[in-house]
Amino acid sequence: MRTYPLHGILGVGVLLALGLYAQRLGFLPAWAAWGLWAGYLPLALWGLLWGGWRAVPLALGLLAPLFPPLAFLGPLGAALALGRTLPEKAQAAFYGWALVWPALALLLVWQVFPTLYAFYLSLFDRVNFLRPAAFAGLQNYRILLEDPLFWRALGNTFWYVVFTVPTGLLLATFVAILLNTRVAFLGLYRTLFFLPYITALTAAAAVWRWIYHPEFGFLNWLLRTPGLDWLNTPTGVFALLLRPLGIEVQGFWAGPSLAFVAVMAMSVWHFLGYQVVILLAGLQAIPKEYYEAAELDGATFWQRHRLITWPLLSPTTFFLFTLGLIGAFQVFTQVYVLTPTGGVLQDTLTLAFYLYNKGFRDSDFSYASAIAMVTFLIILALTLVQRRVLERRVNYEV
Amino acid sequence: MRFRLSLLGVHLVLLVGGGIMAFPFYWMLATSFKSPQEALQAQPVWVPERIKPANWFKAARLGDSPLWGGLGPGRSAELFFPGPEGLPPRALVPRSPGAFFDPVADGTKVEVARGEGGWWVRLTNTGEAGFRRVPLVVLWPKGVPLEPPLPPDALRSQGEYWRLEWVNAVPGALGYVFHNYLEAWDAAPWGRYFFVSFFTASVQVAVGLFLAALAAFALARIPFPGKEAVFVLILATMMVPGEVLLIPNYVLLARLGWLDTYYALIVPWLASVFGIFLLRQFYLSLPQDLFDAARIDGAGYLTQLFRIALPLSLPGLVSYGIFTFLGAYNALLWPLIVTQSPEMRTVQLGLLAFVSEAGSDYGALMAASAFVIAPVVLGYFVAQRQFIQGIARTGLK
Numbered sequence: 164m165r166t167y168p169l170h171g172i173l174g175v176g177v178l179l180a181l182g183l184y185a186q187r188l189g190f191l192p193a194w195a196a197w198g199l200w201a202g203y204l205p206l207a208l209w210g211l212l213w214g215g216w217r218a219v220p221l222a223l224g225l226l227a228p229l230f231p232p233l234a235f236l237g238p239l240g241a242a243l244a245l246g247r248t249l250p251e252k253a254q255a256a257f258y259g260w261a262l263v264w265p266a267l268a269l270l271l272v273w274q275v276f277p278t279l280y281a282f283y284l285s286l287f288d289r290v291n292f293l294r295p296a297a298f299a300g301l302q303n304y305r306i307l308l309e310d311p312l313f314w315r316a317l318g319n320t321f322w323y324v325v326f327t328v329p330t331g332l333l334l335a336t337f338v339a340i341l342l343n344t345r346v347a348f349l350g351l352y353r354t355l356f357f358l359p360y361i362t363a364l365t366a367a368a369a370v371w372r373w374i375y376h377p378e379f380g381f382l383n384w385l386l387r388t389p390g391l392d393w394l395n396t397p398t399g400v401f402a403l404l405l406r407p408l409g410i411e412v413q414g415f416w417a418g419p420s421l422a423f424v425a426v427m428a429m430s431v432w433h434f435l436g437y438q439v440v441i442l443l444a445g446l447q448a449i450p451k452e453y454y455e456a457a458e459l460d461g462a463t464f465w466q467r468h469r470l471i472t473w474p475l476l477s478p479t480t481f482f483l484f485t486l487g488l489i490g491a492f493q494v495f496t497q498v499y500v501l502t503p504t505g506g507v508l509q510d511t512l513t514l515a516f517y518l519y520n521k522g523f524r525d526s527d528f529s530y531a532s533a534i535a536m537v538t539f540l541i542i543l544a545l546t547l548v549q550r551r552v553l554e555r556r557v558n559y560e561v
Numbered sequence: 562m563r564f565r566l567s568l569l570g571v572h573l574v575l576l577v578g579g580g581i582m583a584f585p586f587y588w589m590l591a592t593s594f595k596s597p598q599e600a601l602q603a604q605p606v607w608v609p610e611r612i613k614p615a616n617w618f619k620a621a622r623l624g625d626s627p628l629w630g631g632l633g634p635g636r637s638a639e640l641f642f643p644g645p646e647g648l649p650p651r652a653l654v655p656r657s658p659g660a661f662f663d664p665v666a667d668g669t670k671v672e673v674a675r676g677e678g679g680w681w682v683r684l685t686n687t688g689e690a691g692f693r694r695v696p697l698v699v700l701w702p703k704g705v706p707l708e709p710p711l712p713p714d715a716l717r718s719q720g721e722y723w724r725l726e727w728v729n730a731v732p733g734a735l736g737y738v739f740h741n742y743l744e745a746w747d748a749a750p751w752g753r754y755f756f757v758s759f760f761t762a763s764v765q766v767a768v769g770l771f772l773a774a775l776a777a778f779a780l781a782r783i784p785f786p787g788k789e790a791v792f793v794l795i796l797a798t799m800m801v802p803g804e805v806l807l808i809p810n811y812v813l814l815a816r817l818g819w820l821d822t823y824y825a826l827i828v829p830w831l832a833s834v835f836g837i838f839l840l841r842q843f844y845l846s847l848p849q850d851l852f853d854a855a856r857i858d859g860a861g862y863l864t865q866l867f868r869i870a871l872p873l874s875l876p877g878l879v880s881y882g883i884f885t886f887l888g889a890y891n892a893l894l895w896p897l898i899v900t901q902s903p904e905m906r907t908v909q910l911g912l913l914a915f916v917s918e919a920g921s922d923y924g925a926l927m928a929a930s931a932f933v934i935a936p937v938v939l940g941y942f943v944a945q946r947q948f949i950q951g952i953a954r955t956g957l958k
Binding site: 170188189190254255256257258259260262263265266267269270272273274275276277278280281284338341342344346347348350351352353354355356357358359360361362363364365366367369370371372373374376378379381384389432435436437440441443444445479482483489492493495496499500503514515518519522523528531532535536538539542543546 | 568571572574575578579580582583585586588589592600601602603604605772773775776778779780783784785786787788791794795798800801802803804805806807808809810811812813816817828829830831832834837861862863866887890891893894898908909912913916917923926927929930931933934937938941945948949952953954955956
């Protein structure tokens with residue numbers, strides 16, 4: 164006699180419960196929920212035939228339309244009743260799935276389904292709670308491609324990546340190498356660099372806003388630039404730098420605005436500690452023997468770091484680079500606190516900020532979802548390209 | 562000698578860098594102790610009056626209690642201004658309240674009397690209730706040397722007089738030093754905000770940890786059919802950036818009727834792919850012999866998980882706990898979207914509201930920022946090693 168797939172009916176039961184709730188909330192048509200119920204029925208009957216009276220709790224699941232959790236409580240009860248009469252393999256299968264399902268069900272509900280639902284929403288015309296939505300196909304995406312604000316947000320995000328990711332990584336590598344020289348007071352220095360990272364971005368941004376204050380800000384006093392309104396200056400930094408040379412640049416090539424650079428400086432400050440800690444852990448994992456051997460061969464400081472540290476650290480750098488890239492597409496908090504309106508002329512608008520504006524200020528969920536999907540695609544493409552191009556150089560096994 | 566020099570250089574670079582990193586904290590704390598006039602100076606004030614110990618003793622003499630000050634009903638406080646006989650100073654409780662004015666202090670009687678070698682300004686509470694704050698303005702004739710009993714919070718010129726302003730003339734030592742903190746704390750229901758933040762973050766950590774441990778154990782240690790598929794699915798959800806989930810999860814919460822509830826702040830973040838991966842890595846690193854031995858002794862999978870795997874993976878659990886708590890406590894965007902009522906505000910939302918309300922009261926704003934970050938910073942100093950290693954572990958594959 165073949166073993167009864169108890170883990171299978173558990174899975175169907177979980178899906179049935181979720182399906183019933185989804186149907187009640189209007190996400191699924193009734194036939195889908197009934198289809199799952201119909202899938203449960205034969206499995207339950209098979210179970211009764213196979214396990215006899217001990218498998219009776221399986222039948223409880225058939226009452227799930229009355230109380231959805233019964234759909235998975237039934238199989239759980241049956242497993243308890245059957246206990247060790249189940250063969251070893253079936254037990255492993257059942258417990259494996261039973262332990263995975265709580266987390267998996269939550270992931271399905273709050274991450275997998277929403278991703279698909281975001282795409283579905285983006286196909287409609289102005290979804291909100293006020294009126295029924297009309298199917299619009301890819302219209303939102305067409306509008307999006309001609310939306311100057313979207314391109315602005317994308318351009319800003321591009322500059323954010325170009326400015327913050329390499330700067331942060333270089334500074335962090337430098338600091339981590341210094342900290343790795345068995346310097347005294349390591350704990351003190353590490354704390355100094357690390358504290359900004361655990362500081363809430365909201366509070367940190369409030370402090371930086373005060374430092375950037377045009378009249379009484381510390382930065383203006385330090386740089387002797389009284390009255391310079393850092394966070395409300397939409398002029399691009401390249402334009403500002405090239406103006407004295409008599410070169411005028413316009414549009415995208417004027418670079419990120421001064422306001423946005425101010426936001427970036429704050430972000431680099433905030434995330435530096437995290438990168439330092441990760442890189443320091445990476446550095447400490449490099450065997451000391453390599454350096455000793457290099458020293459015997461008379462390698463200089465730069466040679467040692469260029470030929471040993473850099474290649475052996477590259478998996479860590481790669482990890483931080485990927486993280487920085489993904490993080491850049493989600494920058495919101497510091498921008499929102501430092502420049503609540505998205506800056507003069509929307510010069511500090513980021514993709515996440517634009518999405519927030521469209522979705523929750525203008526209540527246009529479908530357009531916001533279209534922004535989300537495009538962002539997702541860009542991140543996906545960038546990550547894949549990065550894998551292809553960079554990963555080959557990263558694995559420098561010795 | 563060359564070695565010593567380079568070491569000095571390393572220290573120098575690290576000190577300068579560390580100084581730059583720490584400066585915003587110093588500036589936040591310094592400003593949080595400043596009076597409005599000190600904060601709004603074009604030339605920065607490095608050491609505010611309120612953190613000079615000499616002034617603490619002066620402040621301790623003012624008010625009913627030496628620590629917290631205040632003026633009970635029928636009580637009075639006296640401020641002594643040394644000065645020659647002549648044009649008497651004038652004193653009043655200002656009628657135009659500031660942002661966080663205590664309206665009860667209205668019933669204070671102010672008298673100016675000549676004493677030996679100077680002038681007494683006597684404040685008497687004629688009302689029924691006690692005050693914590695009594696603002697005071699003293700007009701002191703110009704040309705007469707001025708030696709106030711407590712440095713004024715603002716000093717302005719007004720015609721023939723110097724106008725000396727105190728935000729609180731009966732502070733007590735702590736009330737004087739922490740004036741901005743008290744103002745900020747009283748301006749919003751911070752206790753409630755802290756409760757919401759701590760409660761939601763703790764539940765997220767506790768339940769999330771439990772669920773992640775279950776799933777990670779199954780994925781690492783139990784051979785079950787479909788494991789590969791589950792693993793690939795979990796990997797795939799990792800690719801989805803958080804902002805894609807904002808809108809659909811908001812819609813889902815709205816249909817569930819969970820907006821503006823604790824559920825909205827907790828449930829969507831309970832299952833963590835990061836946590837599952839981290840713990841799975843830990844369980845994989847444990848020797849298989851342990852589990853085989855337990856199996857021979859008749860331990861089922863649940864016993865293996867709770868009696869062997871969980872206790873041995875404590876560092877991983879701590880790492881996940883710190884990371885999740887930080888993320889939950891410091892989050893702004895998600896609470897901003899799913900809550901509306903002040904009762905459901907987290908600390909970060911409270912601070913955000915305060916940023917827009919406080920206007921130019923930077924002292925109170927910086928005080929609020931300071932106590933918002935205080936729990937995490939204190940936690941860091943208590944468990945420094947766990948913090949650093951916990952974060953470092955997130956970088957290991």
